[in-house]
Amino acid sequence: MELFRIKRDLPVMKHALVFNVISFLTFAAAVFFLITRGLHFSIEFTGGTVIGVEYSRAAEIEKTRLVVEKLGFGELQVQNFGSSRDVMIRLPLSGKIKQTEQVGLVFTALCSAEAGQISQRQSISEKGEAISKQVCLTQAGVEPVKLSRSEVVGPAVGEELAQDAAKALLATVIGIMIYLAFRFEWKFAVAGIIANLHDVVIILGFFAFFQWEFSLSVLAAVLAVLGYSVNESVVIFDRVREAFRKFRKLNTHEIIDHAITSTMSRTIITHGCTQLMVLSMLIFGGPTLHYFAIALTIGICFGIYSSVFVAAAIAMWLGVKREDLVRAPVNKEDPDDPNSGALV
Numbered sequence: 001m002e003l004f005r006i007k008r009d010l011p012v013m014k015h016a017l018v019f020n021v022i023s024f025l026t027f028a029a030a031v032f033f034l035i036t037r038g039l040h041f042s043i044e045f046t047g048g049t050v051i052g053v054e055y056s057r058a059a060e061i062e063k064t065r066l067v068v069e070k071l072g073f074g075e076l077q078v079q080n081f082g083s084s085r086d087v088m089i090r091l092p093l094s095g096k097i098k099q100t101e102q103v104g105l106v107f108t109a110l111c112s113a114e115a116g117q118i119s120q121r122q123s124i125s126e127k128g129e130a131i132s133k134q135v136c137l138t139q140a141g142v143e144p145v146k147l148s149r150s151e152v153v154g155p156a157v158g159e160e161l162a163q164d165a166a167k168a169l170l171a172t173v174i175g176i177m178i179y180l181a182f183r184f185e186w187k188f189a190v191a192g193i194i195a196n197l198h199d200v201v202i203i204l205g206f207f208a209f210f211q212w213e214f215s216l217s218v219l220a221a222v223l224a225v226l227g228y229s230v231n232e233s234v235v236i237f238d239r240v241r242e243a244f245r246k247f248r249k250l251n252t253h254e255i256i257d258h259a260i261t262s263t264m265s266r267t268i269i270t271h272g273c274t275q276l277m278v279l280s281m282l283i284f285g286g287p288t289l290h291y292f293a294i295a296l297t298i299g300i301c302f303g304i305y306s307s308v309f310v311a312a313a314i315a316m317w318l319g320v321k322r323e324d325l326v327r328a329p330v331n332k333e334d335p336d337d338p339n340s341g342a343l344v
Contacts, residue, residue, distance in 0.1 A: 009261045013253035016313035023310050027198055030205020037208045042215035043077065043090040043153060045162045049099050051089040051106055052149040055114075056142065058084040061286070067113045068106055075213065079288040086148070093152075103150040104134070111136035114144035165219050172223055173197065176230050184237050187318040188311075192233045195311035199229050199302045203295055217292040225299030228274075232267065232307035237315070239263055244322045252321060256312050267304060275300055 043050075053064075064087055065078040074092045081088035094102055108118050116136040136145050173193060180189035200222055207214050239259035247255065278300065282293035 006261050006264060009254070009257045010264075011257055012260050012308065013256050013313065013316060016253075016309065016316065019305075019309035020313055023198060023306070026205075027201055030202045030208070033205050033208040034201070037211065039204065039208055039214045040211045041162070042213050043092055044216050045159075045165075045214070047093050047153050049091045049093070049102055050149075050151050050153060051091070051103055051147070052081065053087050053089070053107070053110060054146045054148045055085045055087065056144050059087045061087065063113065064089070064110065065287075067109050071105055071109055073102065077215075077287075099150075099152050103147070107134060107136070107145075107147050110145050114138070116142075116144050161216075165216075168223065169200070169219075169226075172226050176226065180230070180234070180237075183234070184241065185320065187320045188233075188237050188315050190318060191311045191314035192230060192237070194314055195233060195306035196226050196229050198306045198310055199225055199299055202302050203298050206298055207291075207295070212291055212294065215291065217289070218295045221292050221295035221299065224296065225303060228299065229303035229307060232271075232303055233311045235263055235266070236260060236307055236312055240312075240315075240320075252316055256316055260308055260312060267308075271300055271304055 059080065061078055061080065065076070068076055068078065068089060068091075073094060076092070077088075077090040079088055080086065089106065091102060091106070097105075111118055114136065116138045118134055119137055121133050121135045134147060135143060136147075137143055173196065176196060177189045177193045180192045203222055203225065204214075206212070207218065212218075236259050239262055240255055243250070243255045243258050243262075247258070250258065275297065278293050278296045281289045282297065285293060
């Protein structure tokens with residue numbers, strides 16, 4: 001399927017140096033902000049308190065967020081967890097009060113917002129021990145909100161999670177490089193991985209510059225962008241290999257221009273449709289999917305740019321040629337056969 005067909009190849013590689021200078025400056029700026037500002041990690045990485053509450057009806061996320069924000073515990077995350085009545089609240093660690101006191105203050109504020117009061121309910125455990133539990137009750141005896149769980153994510157756990165995330169990113173990069181080397185040639189592998197790292201660093205640079213929260217969902221978006229970007233590079237590299245076999249008289253940069261031009265319609269269709277879905281998450285997904293959608297949006301835009309103007313140009317400068325991708329047939333001759341190599 002094609003929206004349009006460009007009859008004349010676009011001279012993309014003629015301006016490859018200009019595009020790559022722009023890429024280098026953008027990449028350098030991203031690295032600078034990462035070093036000077038750093039990433040604003042979420043609670044999953046830095047540690048904090050996780051509180052789960054269950055409402056008697058569908059929860060109002062914005063109302064819950066406003067109630068907890070008034071307590072002044074800093075940046076927090078509020079999202080549905082499981083059903084529409086279950087809400088998970090993540091709070092940063094506070095050195096001023098204990099975790100149990102923090103949970104109590106949050107639950108009391110949520111109870112008051114539902115016109116209820118905190119009371120103690122006594123129960124007996126399986127071991128026969130008396131347990132005192134906080135419950136929220138209205139004057140009519142209704143329990144509008146329940147405290148379902150509370151736990152602490154320590155800094156040590158967050159540090160281990162950050163290390164595991166770095167290992168996952170490294171394993172993905174190595175896997176992509178091995179795949180490209182086997183599928184095409186090592187020059188394409190080097191070009192492809194540089195382009196992919198270019199996209200990842202620029203995404204991280206945006207998050208460092210604007211101090212957007214870097215959470216597990218954003219990490220998932222970064223890994224998704226890696227796969228998305230390499231897919232675009234593979235399409236172009238595959239078309240380059242086909243063009244080398246089909247057009248014998250064209251040189252390397254003309255072959256790459258033809259490959260990029262012939263995939264232009266496909267690129268607009270696939271990336272345009274994907275971006276529409278991502279924009280719907282950005283607009284209608286709420287705070288939970290906000291930064292996830294932003295990371296994907298940045299990754300898609302720069303993924304197209306890097307696959308076309310970075311990966312292809314680097315492969316050209318590394319000296320990729322027809323012989324790297326198209327193997328000449330071997331003419332095996334038997335030295336003992338007098339008719340070997342003879343033309344009939």
